[in-house]
Amino acid sequence: MPVLPELAAVLAAASARTRPEPPGGGPVLREAARGYWDRRGLHGTAGGIAAAPGAQPLLLALIGAHGGDVLMPRPCPAAWMPQARLLGHPAYHVPTPAECGGIPDPYALLETVRRVRAEGGRPKLLLLSVVDDPTATVALPELVREACEAAVDEGLHIISDETWRDTVHRPRDTVLLSPAEMCPDDVTVLADLSGALVPAAWPVAVARFPDTPRAAVRHARTLDILTALGALVAGPVAHAAAHALGEPDSVRDRIQRAAALHTEVAAAAHRTVLGSGALARPPEAGCHLYADLGPLRSRLADLGVTDSMELEEYLTDRLGAPAPGGHRFGDELGALRVRLGTGPLLGATPQQRAESLAAAKPLELAHVARALDDFAAVFADLR
Numbered sequence: 001m002p003v004l005p006e007l008a009a010v011l012a013a014a015s016a017r018t019r020p021e022p023p024g025g026g027p028v029l030r031e032a033a034r035g036y037w038d039r040r041g042l043h044g045t046a047g048g049i050a051a052a053p054g055a056q057p058l059l060l061a062l063i064g065a066h067g068g069d070v071l072m073p074r075p076c077p078a079a080w081m082p083q084a085r086l087l088g089h090p091a092y093h094v095p096t097p098a099e100c101g102g103i104p105d106p107y108a109l110l111e112t113v114r115r116v117r118a119e120g121g122r123p124k125l126l127l128l129s130v131v132d133d134p135t136a137t138v139a140l141p142e143l144v145r146e147a148c149e150a151a152v153d154e155g156l157h158i159i160s161d162e163t164w165r166d167t168v169h170r171p172r173d174t175v176l177l178s179p180a181e182m183c184p185d186d187v188t189v190l191a192d193l194s195g196a197l198v199p200a201a202w203p204v205a206v207a208r209f210p211d212t213p214r215a216a217v218r219h220a221r222t223l224d225i226l227t228a229l230g231a232l233v234a235g236p237v238a239h240a241a242a243h244a245l246g247e248p249d250s251v252r253d254r255i256q257r258a259a260a261l262h263t264e265v266a267a268a269a270h271r272t273v274l275g276s277g278a279l280a281r282p283p284e285a286g287c288h289l290y291a292d293l294g295p296l297r298s299r300l301a302d303l304g305v306t307d308s309m310e311l312e313e314y315l316t317d318r319l320g321a322p323a324p325g326g327h328r329f330g331d332e333l334g335a336l337r338v339r340l341g342t343g344p345l346l347g348a349t350p351q352q353r354a355e356s357l358a359a360a361k362p363l364e365l366a367h368v369a370r371a372l373d374d375f376a377a378v379f380a381d382l383r
Contacts, residue, residue: 001258002354003199005209006250010243011202017235023227024207024219025051027236032245033206037246040165042180042189044211049168050222053239054203055163055192057220057231059083059127061157062207065221069116073104073289074330075337077133077161090121093330100139101290106150109152126156130176131164134339135290136266136283138168143199144198148179148187158187163195163205164257168285169263173206175181185210188218195286196255197244204233204241257357264288264363265342268372274380287343290326293336296382300336303382307333309363318378319344345371 013324021029030049037044050057060083063070070084073094084091094112104112104126116123128147130139151158160179168174180187189208206223209215217367226232233241244251266283273280279292293300293311300306305314308325315323321344326337345368346356353369362368 001199001254001357002218004250006248007198007244011236011240014239016263017237017239020232020244021051021235021238023232024223025049025233027237027244029206029233029242032242033208036245036247037208038191040170040178042208043179044208048209048211048215048219049206050209050219050226051206051233052226052231053205053233053237054194055079055190055205057226057229058081058205058207059159059161059190060086061222061225061229061231061340062190062218063087063125064225065130065218066157068122068326068370069125069126069363070127071104071112071116071156072127072168072330073102073129075101075134075326076127078131078324078328080127081330090116092116092123095305096135097143099143100132100137101135102129102137103139103147104128104142105144109147109150113156123154123156126151126158127161128158128234129161129164131162131180131285133161133164133286134288134324135281136235136286136288136327138174138176138284141175144177144179144311145182147283148183148341152183152186156186159190160187161190161192163190163192166196166325167259167262167287169259169266169283170333171259174284180210182210185212185215193241193244196258197239197251198237200241202237202282204237206245261346261357261359261362262342263369265345265372267343268363269340269375272372272376272379273360275376276382278379278382285343288339288341289373290337290339293338293382297336300380305336308335308337311336315340315378318381319375345375347371 033049034046040075048330070091073096095108097105113123192205209219273291277295277375283289312325327333356362
């Protein structure tokens with residue numbers, strides 16, 4: 001999406017700030033993050049907030065601060081498993097329920113925890129995302145509750161990645177409940193602000209810790225790790241992020257417009273994928289969908305595509321845009337799954353993307369219609 005002019009002006013006004021934020025973020029940024037979560041029913045203090053230049057260093061610090069083995073759903077965001085492995089923490093995938101991605105099936109979670117312990121492991125941490133990347137689904141509250149209760153009963157702390165919560169396609173029809181609302185003492189919430197609030201080129205992420213003595217210790221450890229990494233938010237970026245977290249009218253309007261645009265384009269792409277004979281859950285958030293081309297395996301084999309790595313190469317070449325295979329998200333290499341982004345369908349230039357954002361009927365724009373036609377042609381060849 002084009003940079004919101006108001007945010008660009010705020011960043012420019014702070015361009016003379018030559019010093020980075022202190023480890024974990026300065027008071028203005030942390031207070032803005034506190035207010036952001038307070039408006040979503042997650043109350044706390046600014047002292048329980050930590051910020052970093054992007055989700056990757058912040059998650060690395062959080063995993064390091066907790067210790068122990070890490071569990072996560074399959075599939076999951078591409079960075080999760082490498083972060084745990086980088087720290088030398090054993091990590092395990094847990095299957096997701098049929099209805100959605102992002103959270104583990106509670107029975108599979110219990111089985112995995114007990115198996116890991118029987119093998120001498122120390123499962124301590126569960127990563128999940130109610131609004132999921134890569135599957136673009138939103139988990140039902142009852143499924144979230146069951147998964148969280150199973151985790152807490154087994155002594156796991158939960159890190160809830162809520163980066164995409166503000167990108168839900170139909171917010172009036174979707175019930176979104178954070179794990180931190182269900183288990184307030186056992187959930188740390190993480191959000192990469194590039195999901196909806198700031199451009200991806202301005203790296204900043206924030207975490208909200210529970211209001212408990214144990215969480216205060218983990219917060220201090222997290223700041224120690226961020227300090228050791230030199231993972232400090234740039235001063236101008238912190239100023240712009242604090243403004244975005246305050247959610248003035250212009251920011252809220254941009255979030256709503258972007259979500260509405262991706263809703264229409266993702267739905268059109270989803271219809272195309274299903275029309276080819278492939279499978280995909282209806283996208284409910286974010287700017288992508290996750291497709292299973294397993295039903296097209298025979299045709300793909302004729303084209304020399306037999307696993308998700310080859311599928312990634314094939315579709316990236318023909319779509320002219322990245323199409324990461326499911327192996328990057330923890331799925332098995334032999335499963336023909338792929339994440340398809342909707343961003344490339346919105347236009348090839350900043351002007352075209354701005355037109356898409358402003359259009360009342362974006363699917364009728366010439367450049368969007370042409371991109372969708374090209375997308376459909378690639379999948380028509382797979383029938």
